Amino acid sequence: MKAKHQRLTLALLALAAVVIAGLLALSALKDQAAFFYAPSDVRRDGLPLGRAVRLGGMVEGGSIKRAADGVTVHFVVTDGQATTPVVFAGIVPDLFREKSGVVAEGQFQPNGSFVASNLLAKHDEKYMPPEMAGKMHETKTLK
Amino acid sequence: MMAEAGLAALWLAGALAALQLVMAAMAVARDRAEVVAAVRPVAIVQGVLALLAMAALVWVFLDSDMSVKLVVENSHSAKPWIYKFAGAWGNHEGSMLLWVTILGLAGGAVAIFERSLPERTLIATLGAQAAIALGFYAFLLFSSNPFARIVPAPADGLGLNPLLQDPGLAFHPPTLYTGYVGLSVAFSFAVGALVTRDVGPAFARAMRPWVLIAWIFLTLGITAGSYWAYYELGWGGWWFWDPVENASLMPWLAATALLHSVTVLATRDGLRAWTIMLAVVAFSMSMIGTFLVRSGILTSVHAFAVDPERGAFILALLALYIGGALALFAGRIGTVRAGTTFDPVSREGGLVANNLLLSVILGIVLIGTLYPIVAAGFGVQLSVGPPFFNKAAGPIALLLVAVMAVGPLLRWRRDDVRAVILRAAGPIVAAVLVALALLPIWPGLLPWAGLSLAAGLAVASVAPLWKRNLRRTPLFTYGMVLAHLGIAVSLAGMASDSAFTKETLVAVRAGEAARVGPYTVTLDGITPVIGENWSALEARLTARRGDGSRILRPQLRFFANPPTNTNESAILTVLDGQLYTVLGQPDGQGRWQLRLWWKPFVTLIWLGGAMIAIGGLLSLLGRVRRERRVALRESWA
Secondary structure: OOHHHHHHHHHHHHHHHHHHHHHHHHHHHHHHOOOEEOHHHHHHHOOOEOOOEEEEEEEOOOOOEEOOOOOEEEEEEEOOOOEEEEEEEOOOOOOOOOOOEEEEEEEEOOOOOEEEEEEEOOOOOOOOOHHHHHHHHHHHHHO | OHHHHHHHHHHHHHHHHHHHHHHHHHHHHHOOHHHHHHHHHHHHHHHHHHHHHHHHHHHHHHOOOOOEHHHHHHOOOOOOHHHHHHHOOOOHHHHHHHHHHHHHHHHHHHHHHOOOOOHHHHHHHHHHHHHHHHHHHHHHHHHOOOOOEOOOOOOOOOOOOHHHOOHHHHHHHHHHHHHHHHHHHHHHHHHHHHHOOOOOHHHHHHHHHHHHHHHHHHHHHHHHHHHHHHHHOOOOOOOOOOHHHHHHHHHHHHHHHHHHHHHHHHHHOOOHHHHHHHHHHHHHHHHHHHHHHHOOOOOOOOOOOOOHHHHHHHHHHHHHHHHHHHHHHHHHHHHOOOOOOOOOOOHHHHHHHHHHHHHHHHHHHHHHHHHHHHHHHOOOOOOOOHHHHHHHHHHHHHHHHHHHHHHHHOOOOOOOHHHHHHHOHHHHHHHHHHHHHHHHHOOOHHHHHHHHHHHHHHHHHHHHHOOOOOOOOOHHHHHHHHHHHHHHHHHHHHHHHHHHOEEEEEEEOOOOEEEEOOEEEEEEEEEEEEOOOEEEEEEEEEEEEOOEEEEEOOEEEEEOOOOEEEEEOEEEEEOOEEEEEEEEEEOOOOOEEEEEEEEEOOOHHHHHHHHHHHHHHHHHHHHHHHHHHHHHHHHHO
8 A cells, every 4th residue: 555545544534533423422412412401491391211311400498308217308409480309318418408509410200200319519609500500590581 | 029029930931932932933944043042041941930930829828928819819827738838729820820830841841851853843842832831921911810919918818619628639730730731842842843844753752752741640630630539529439521520531532642653653654644633632632621621611629710701811822722733734734744654454553543542532522521512602501421421432442442452462564364363362361251250240231341351451461571581671661561451450440340339328326337348337426526727527437347347537527718518538448449438417316327338449440540650651761761872872873
C-alpha cells in the first residue's frame, strides 16, 4: 500500500470512528434523553416505567414522614403544578428538608409513585440543581 | 502590601508573555540571531514572575489578610493552616492563577531543558506557549483579579465550603492542572512544528516526555479525585460521570491516544498528521475542561464561578486557540510529508486501533457532557447520567482492553496473523478460564466480561517480558508492562465492586448489631467530639469478622463557617476489600441510621491507577536516560 493510500485509509477509519461514536451516543441518548422529570412532566408525557430516571422538584411542606423501621422516608415532590409521592430508604442528605430542592434518582412505579435509590441534595445551602433552577423558573413565569 | 506585590508580578509576567510572543514571531520570521538568544531567558523570567504572584496569593491566605476580597470570600481565620494554604486555589481566581503559574513554569522548563529540537522550532514553540499564557494573564488581570481589595475590610472571612476542607483538595487541583498544562506544552510543540514545517521523529521525541508528564499527572489527578469523592462524599461510589469528572477524563483519553501515536511517530516515523491533530485535540480537551468547570455552566461542588462573563471569556480563548491551531493545521498539513507505511496487522496497526477506540470513547463522553448544555441553549432542560455513559462507553472500553492486550504482542511493520494468535494463546486461556469459573456465580454481563478481560490483559501485559533478559530490558518496556497491568488491576477492582458489593441500611440503638458481607458491626455508642473548626457526633462501631475486631468512628460534622453539615465516613481497609461505614440521622426514638457497605477488592481500582502512573514515570525515566546516552555518544563522535 502506498503512503498516500494509507493516509486516506486512516482518515476514513477515523471518520468512521467518529460516526460510530455519534451513532452510539445518539442511540443511547434516545433512551436516556428524558432522564430528568418534574412531577408535571409525568402528567404530560406519561410514566417512564422500567428505567432509572431523575425526579426533581421541591419537597412539599409537612410531607416528610419517617417509617417505623427508622431508615425509610416518605415525602412528596412538587413543582408547583403536580406532585409525586416518593419513597426512599437510606440516609437522607444533610440539606434534605421541607421546602427545599431535591433530585431523586430511581424508578417510577405503575401507580405513579417514585422509588428513589439515591437523593441528591448535597452541596451547600445555595446549591440548586441546574435542572431545578430551570423548572422553578418555568413554573414562576407560567403563573 | 503583599497583594500589591503579587498584582505587580502578575502584570509584569503578562507583559513578558507579550514580549515573548512578539520576539518569537520576529525570530521565526526574520531569523534575527540576537532576538533568538533572548527568547529563552524571557520565558524563564516570565515563569518565575508567575510563581511569585502565586506565592504572594498563598501568603495573603496564610496571613488571613481580610482586606483582600478573595480571602474574605473563601477563608476564615479559624481554619487549619493547610486549608488556608489550599484555599488559595480552592476558588475561581486562585485556581486560574495556579493554572497560569504552572503554564509559565512549564514554558520556563521547556526553555531550560529542551535541547534536542531545532532552534527555530523551539522558538516557535515558546511563542505559541506565550500566546496561550497571554490569554490567561488577560483573563486574570481584566476579569478575575485575585488580589482585589475590599473596603472596609471585614473582621473575618466567610469560610471555605467544608466539603472542600480535605487534604485531597490541597493536592488535587495542582496535580490536575499540571496535567492540563502539560498538554498545552504538547500543543505548543505541535504549533511550533507546523510553523517551521518540521514534523518528524525528532519533534516527536522532543514532545513525548511532555506528553508523558501531562499523562502521569492526569492519571494521578483522576485516581486521587476518584478516591477523594469516594470517601468524602459518603455515597460509596467511586465514579459518578459528573461533568467535572468528565472534564478531567476527556483530556486523559486524548492524552492516552497521543502518547501512543507519538510513539509511532518517534520510533517508526508514521502517523505524522494524526499525531499533530491529537496534540491539538488533547489541549482542546483541557481547555474545554477548564471552560466547563470555570464558566459557571455547571453547578457542582467544583464549579466556583457563576459569572457568565467569565465563561464567555474562556469560551473566546478556547475558540481563538483551537480555531487558530486548526486553521494552521488545515493550511500546513498538506506540506507535511507522509510517514512510512505499515501493514494493518502490526504494532502500528494495533496502536491505530487503540487510537480510534479511544477517540470513540472520547466522542461519547464529549457528547454526553456537552449535550445537556447545548440542549439548555435551546430551552430544553435535561441531564445525561450514568446509564447513558455506561451503556454507550462501557462496551467500547472493554473492546479497547482486548486490543490493549494484543497490541504489545505484535511486531513493528508487519506481523503474521497465525503467529499472533499463537502468542496470544496464554492470555486467551487465562480469560476463558476466569470466564468459566465465574459462570456459577454469574455477576452480571459487564462485570463478567470485565473480570475475564482483566485476567487476559494481566497475562498479556507481562508477556513482553517473557523469555527476555530482564536486566537488559529497557526501563520504558517495564513502564509499559506496569501501566498495562495497572489497567487490568483497576478493571478487576471496578468489576468486583459493581458485582459483589453488599449493602446494609439499618436504624440501630447502642448495643445493637447489623451484618454486612463477612462483618458484624455493633454500634457501641455516640459521643460528641470537638475539632479545630467543627463539632461532631461520632459513632463508635465495632466490626467483627471471625475472631478479630476493629473499631470504626464515622462522624456527623457541623461546621459553623459557613453553617453546614457533612458526613465523615469511616473506612476499614483489609486485604480482600473495604468496609465502608456512614452514620446517618437519629430517628428521634433512640435509634441511629447506619449505612454499611462491604466492597470486595475495591482498593484495586486506585492501586491500578497508581500502577499506571508509576508505569508512566518508569517510561519517562527510561526515555530521558536513553536520550541523554544518545546525546552523549553524539557529542563524543
